[in-house]
Amino acid sequence: xxxxxxxxxxxxxxxxxxxxxxxxxxxxxxxxxxxxxxxxxxxxxxxxxxxxxxxxxxxxxxxxxxxxxxxxxxxxxxxxxxxxxxxxxxxxxxxxxxxxxxxxxxxxxxxxxxxxxxxxxxxxxxxxxxxxxxxxxxxxxxxxxxxxxxxxxxxxxxxxxxxxxxxxxxxxxxxxxxxxxxxxxxxxxxxxxxxxxxxxxxxxxxxxxxxxxxxxxxxxxxxxxxxxxxxxxxxxxxxxxxxxxxxxxxxxxxxxxxxxxxxxxxxxxxxxxxxxxxxxxxxxxxxxxxxxxxxxxxxxxxxxxxxxxxxxxxxxxxxxxxxxxxxxxxxxxxxxxxxxxxxxxxxxxxxxxxxxxxxxxxxxxxxxxxxxxxxxxxxxxxxxxxxxxxxxxxxxxxxxxxxxxxxxxxxxxxxxxxxxxxxxxxxxxxxxxxxxxxxxxxxxxxxxxxxxxxxxxxxxxxxxxxxxxxxxxxxxxxxxxxxxxxx
Numbered sequence: 001x002x003x004x005x006x007x008x009x010x011x012x013x014x015x016x017x018x019x020x021x022x023x024x025x026x027x028x029x030x031x032x033x034x035x036x037x038x039x040x041x042x043x044x045x046x047x048x049x050x051x052x053x054x055x056x057x058x059x060x061x062x063x064x065x066x067x068x069x070x071x072x073x074x075x076x077x078x079x080x081x082x083x084x085x086x087x088x089x090x091x092x093x094x095x096x097x098x099x100x101x102x103x104x105x106x107x108x109x110x111x112x113x114x115x116x117x118x119x120x121x122x123x124x125x126x127x128x129x130x131x132x133x134x135x136x137x138x139x140x141x142x143x144x145x146x147x148x149x150x151x152x153x154x155x156x157x158x159x160x161x162x163x164x165x166x167x168x169x170x171x172x173x174x175x176x177x178x179x180x181x182x183x184x185x186x187x188x189x190x191x192x193x194x195x196x197x198x199x200x201x202x203x204x205x206x207x208x209x210x211x212x213x214x215x216x217x218x219x220x221x222x223x224x225x226x227x228x229x230x231x232x233x234x235x236x237x238x239x240x241x242x243x244x245x246x247x248x249x250x251x252x253x254x255x256x257x258x259x260x261x262x263x264x265x266x267x268x269x270x271x272x273x274x275x276x277x278x279x280x281x282x283x284x285x286x287x288x289x290x291x292x293x294x295x296x297x298x299x300x301x302x303x304x305x306x307x308x309x310x311x312x313x314x315x316x317x318x319x320x321x322x323x324x325x326x327x328x329x330x331x332x333x334x335x336x337x338x339x340x341x342x343x344x345x346x347x348x349x350x351x352x353x354x355x356x357x358x359x360x361x362x363x364x365x366x367x368x369x370x371x372x373x374x375x376x377x378x379x380x381x382x383x384x385x386x387x388x389x390x391x392x393x394x395x396x397x398x399x400x401x402x403x404x405x406x407x408x409x410x411x412x413x414x415x416x417x418x419x420x421x422x423x424x425x426x427x428x429x430x431x432x433x434x435x436x437x438x439x440x441x442x443x444x445x446x447x448x449x450x451x452x453x454x455x456x457x458x459x460x461x462x463x464x465x466x467x468x469x470x471x472x473x474x475x476x477x478x479x480x481x482x483x484x485x486x487x
Contacts, residue, residue: 248298
């Protein structure tokens with residue numbers, strides 16, 4: 001496998017990642033993403049891709065055990081960067097046995113560190129995508145499915161990417177495939193020069209996206225004019241948009257350029273553009289055509305404004321007047337946080353550090369220093385898991401509100417889960433005791449059960465009276481037995 005080592009990491013081309021070809025061709029893989037780490041907080045956002053049907057070991061450092069060992073990577077467009085083995089004195093070298101089968105992640109605690117799944121203490125568990133796995137006071141992992149490869153960026157230049165886990169050059173934060181797709185899409189729109197429409201729920205960062213479009217365009221040195229269309233006074237929308245001539249409507253009134261005039265050769269961002277009355281939407285049509293012709297109220301002179309309009313709405317784009325919608329050539333959908341939960345811990349850290357910078361007397365006590373000098377956000381595992389299970393319908397605003405609630409309730413220097421629960425889903429952990437080694441089936445019995453079950457590990461495990469297919473995988477590994485699917 002081709003790779004090269006640089007700055008303590010090993011860069012692995014995405015096409016060479018050690019997963020089966022069928023997994024890569026399927027598009028998505030099962031993954032564990034680090035969302036909290038006691039001793040290595042800078043690793044939040046790294047992920048391990050899990051091979052289906054084959055048990056793997058998760059633990060500290062290296063280990064000569066026969067099972068394949070879980071490795072973590074930093075995934076970015078068209079590349080994977082392999083990172084060092086997990087550290088943490090509280091983790092055993094052989095801590096968890098992990099296996100994926102039929103869309104379910106099965107784990108068994110082998111090492112000394114207690115295990116919680118969705119907040120429930122257990123030794124065995126079956127997880128579904130979206131569940132959290134907490135190794136007590138050491139590590140929190142999020143189980144999900146995500147693309148095996150993030151496509152390369154053709155328009156979003158690598159010079160703007162920023163450090164892993166930090167905001168990019170335009171303030172956009174996140175390492176999820178959805179966030180990288182957004183970056184690439186915004187860069188394309190910026191370079192296209194077309195009028196654009198941003199569609200997304202409240203709190204998904206539509207103004208930040210509009211500013212990113214402006215900053216990456218050839219208009220970046222010109223004005224970025226922003227206004228919430230819902231705040232236009234009734235009856236004065238045209239005056240706000242197009243301006244007024246001197247002495248209009250009353251003598252002594254100064255000339256007003258209007259938003260369109262202010263944005264000449266720059267970008268006009270109209271948030272909540274869907275709130276404009278239909279008749280006012282129609283007034284935008286001519287100025288959005290080539291030439292950008294418009295008139296100020298009370299003025300007989302036709303003016304021109306070379307501006308780009310970026311509108312934003314949380315409504316269905318079809319709700320816009322059809323000919324206005326047709327002029328907003330590029331449409332970009334902003335993904336809600338609920339669909340990219342692996343970005344939430346990075347966002348929470350960023351918001352806390354920003355709050356501490358603005359108001360150190362209030363938020364400063366929740367920020368410390370990592371051993372290497374990087375700012376440390378003191379966010380408890382309970383807070384991170386609370387965020388990951390919350391619906392977060394307000395998106396970024398919801399995370400920020402929860403941070404302030406946690407700070408207001410904190411008695412120490414760590415932000416814990418707010419006292420008002422977010423109605424998390426019921427834990428799906430199985431807390432049965434490990435099987436009695438004396439009752440383990442022999443290698444002959446295992447092979448016979450697999451033959452009788454047509455190679456189905458789940459059916460064979462049930463026939464042998466084992467608690468889960470994962471236990472059978474462990475025994476198969478112990479006896480050197482391969483399942484039919486791998487042969």
